[in-house]
Amino acid sequence: MRTQRQVVDYSLQKRAVLRDVRNGRISPLEVCDASPYLKNAATFHGEPTDERCPICRRENLTLVHYVYGDELKQSAGQAHKAAELPVLAMTLRECQVFVVEVCRSCSWNHLIERYALGRDALVDDEPPMQWKTGSDSHVWEGRR
Numbered sequence: 001m002r003t004q005r006q007v008v009d010y011s012l013q014k015r016a017v018l019r020d021v022r023n024g025r026i027s028p029l030e031v032c033d034a035s036p037y038l039k040n041a042a043t044f045h046g047e048p049t050d051e052r053c054p055i056c057r058r059e060n061l062t063l064v065h066y067v068y069g070d071e072l073k074q075s076a077g078q079a080h081k082a083a084e085l086p087v088l089a090m091t092l093r094e095c096q097v098f099v100v101e102v103c104r105s106c107s108w109n110h111l112i113e114r115y116a117l118g119r120d121a122l123v124d125d126e127p128p129m130q131w132k133t134g135s136d137s138h139v140w141e142g143r144r
């Protein structure tokens with residue numbers, strides 16, 4: 001079952017940033033600015049990947065999933081483990097997930113993807129309700 005909806009991919013923006021770093025147009029310091037909170041989230045809630053950090057190449061990237069939504073109340077904007085996302089998808093009507101990649105070595109970080117999750121998102125996949133069962137011509141029968 002597909003649960004991710006309205007996926008927005010930020011890989012083009014990421015590639016543009018990395019190109020600018022290689023060209024020397026922006027300093028690595030400007031893009032390696034993960035906050036202590038983000039690095040903590042990567043340590044405690046992150047998903048390890050097989051992808052090397054494009055900046056320092058010392059460590060593999062970690063993905064952090066931030067979840068936003070009115071129903072989450074005070075926990076909106078918190079990082080969640082990937083394993084918790086299917087549970088959120090079933091319990092919430094709608095939330096937004098922001099996936100950020102982080103290097104815990106040099107602090108490189110970039111938003112890579114955003115998508116909607118939740119029960120409402122699942123309902124959207126169904127075909128429109130069939131309100132036309134039978135023929136409209138029946139309505140006027142019996143009035144002649």
Ligand SMILES: [Zn+2]
Pocket residue numbers: 053054055056057058059103104105106107108
């Ligand atoms: Zn790095």
